[in-house]
Amino acid sequence: MAFFTHHIKRSFSSSAVRNVVIKNVTIIGGGQMGAGIAQVAASTGHSVTLVDMTDDILKKAMKGIQSSLRRVVKKTFSGDPESGDDFIQKVMQNVSTSTEPSAAIATSDLILEAIVENMKIKQDLFGFLDKMAPEHTIFASNTSSLPISDIASATSRPDRCAGLHFFNPVPLMKLVEVIATTSTSPETSESLLNFTKALGKTPVCCKFLNPCLFLSAGHASKEDIDTGMKLGAGYPMGPFELSDYVGLDTIKFIMDGGKKEPDNPIFAPSELLNKLVAEGKLGKKTLEGFYKYNK
Numbered sequence: 001m002a003f004f005t006h007h008i009k010r011s012f013s014s015s016a017v018r019n020v021v022i023k024n025v026t027i028i029g030g031g032q033m034g035a036g037i038a039q040v041a042a043s044t045g046h047s048v049t050l051v052d053m054t055d056d057i058l059k060k061a062m063k064g065i066q067s068s069l070r071r072v073v074k075k076t077f078s079g080d081p082e083s084g085d086d087f088i089q090k091v092m093q094n095v096s097t098s099t100e101p102s103a104a105i106a107t108s109d110l111i112l113e114a115i116v117e118n119m120k121i122k123q124d125l126f127g128f129l130d131k132m133a134p135e136h137t138i139f140a141s142n143t144s145s146l147p148i149s150d151i152a153s154a155t156s157r158p159d160r161c162a163g164l165h166f167f168n169p170v171p172l173m174k175l176v177e178v179i180a181t182t183s184t185s186p187e188t189s190e191s192l193l194n195f196t197k198a199l200g201k202t203p204v205c206c207k208f209l210n211p212c213l214f215l216s217a218g219h220a221s222k223e224d225i226d227t228g229m230k231l232g233a234g235y236p237m238g239p240f241e242l243s244d245y246v247g248l249d250t251i252k253f254i255m256d257g258g259k260k261e262p263d264n265p266i267f268a269p270s271e272l273l274n275k276l277v278a279e280g281k282l283g284k285k286t287l288e289g290f291y292k293y294n295k
């Protein structure tokens with residue numbers, strides 16, 4: 001990957017860093033979550049650099065941000081489309097993109113990763129970025145299921161590492177989990193809580209991330225299960241619709257992570273899930289998963 005080729009060496013002391021006011025944000029991973037977080041951060045006046053592996057991915061992310069912003073301003077600026085257009089333009093100016101994060105990282109208050117749900121890849125990324133980021137920079141992960149302390153162990157700054165778990169779709173979902181490990185400093189938690197509030201979100205503090213509960217099919221069709229959960233339990237989406245919405249590759253990473261708990265039925269392997277992922281049917285983003293979608 002391009003950005004592994006440039007190293008800015010710095011030396012660090014592990015002295016406590018006081019409260020950081022987060023203004024400059026580098027988001028690594030411009031998929032559905034990274035793009036959504038970039039949109040919300042830029043909409044609330046933060047300066048954002050969105051990093052991914054190719055320019056094509058970043059172009060798609062910027063297009064997605066713009067179209068999501070159009071949906072947002074339709075409501076917030078209804079009756080004043082010109083002001084809506086101005087708002088979109090200003091927000092887009094707050095976002096720059098890069099396949100090479102070193103320059104942005106030099107002024108970054110927060111590096112938030114929203115890359116693939118894989119421990120080794122997240123650790124490699126944080127270990128690499130740790131060598132070039134300023135001392136005050138906070139590292140956060142948007143992981144759905146991986147232990148933050150393990151990701152943080154790849155850095156020399158576990159006191160400045162935490163989980164910042166957004167929900168999908170980020171522009172609409174108010175909740176953000178701020179996940180502190182036993183090493184996360186109170187100043188880091190405080191900075192992240194303030195950042196989350198500045199985004200207009202509602203933070204909750206967690207000591208650790210609970211694994212999500214999974215349902216598996218067996219005695220009913222996926223349609224019946226989804227309908228039952230929506231009409232009977234009041235959820236906006238059933239588990240199969242939600243899995244398609246999240247991405248079946250991500251769901252599989254989460255399920256596979258549960259292999260450490262072989263007796264826990266929650267993580268029982270699903271042949272259907274494995275088959276769909278092997279066929280590249282990853283849900284809404286590929287237009288087919290448990291269900292089929294139109295473009």
Ligand SMILES: CCCCCCCCCCCCC[C@H](O)CC(=O)SCCNC(=O)CCNC(=O)[C@H](O)C(C)(C)COP(=O)(O)OP(=O)(O)OC[C@H]1O[C@@H](n2cnc3c(N)ncnc32)[C@H](O)[C@@H]1OP(=O)(O)O
Nearest residue numbers: 068071072144167168169171212214215236239243270273
């Ligand atoms: C075998 C395996 C089984 C395993 C099952 C396990 C499942 C659980 C796995 C969890 C994994 C963890 C994942 C992660 O870590 C945590 C999460 O993020 S969980 C996901 C949480 N999110 C939800 O629960 C979403 C729930 N859904 C909704 O709220 C709605 O369905 C929706 C997504 C908002 C879509 O609403 P709809 O009415 O269906 O569709 P519309 O398109 O009409 O939209 C309504 C309204 O919203 C606006 N809008 C939608 N998306 C966006 C966007 N991206 N940006 C801006 N605006 C958006 C849209 O314009 C509409 O506005 P309106 O027209 O009403 O003004």
Ligand SMILES: NC(=O)c1ccc[n+]([C@@H]2O[C@H](COP(=O)([O-])OP(=O)(O)OC[C@H]3O[C@@H](n4cnc5c(N)ncnc54)[C@H](O)[C@@H]3O)[C@@H](O)[C@H]2O)c1
Nearest residue numbers: 029030031032033034052114115116117142143144168246
């Ligand atoms: N999808 C959801 O509903 C959801 C909700 C909350 C949290 N999460 C978590 O957020 C993270 C991202 O999920 P997503 O759904 O946005 O995934 P996604 O597949 O949509 O996007 C991931 C992006 O990361 C990029 N990427 C992968 N490795 C990279 C690297 N080393 N450097 C730079 N970019 C890299 C990919 O090119 C891709 O664009 C995961 O950890 C996931 O568990 C997902």
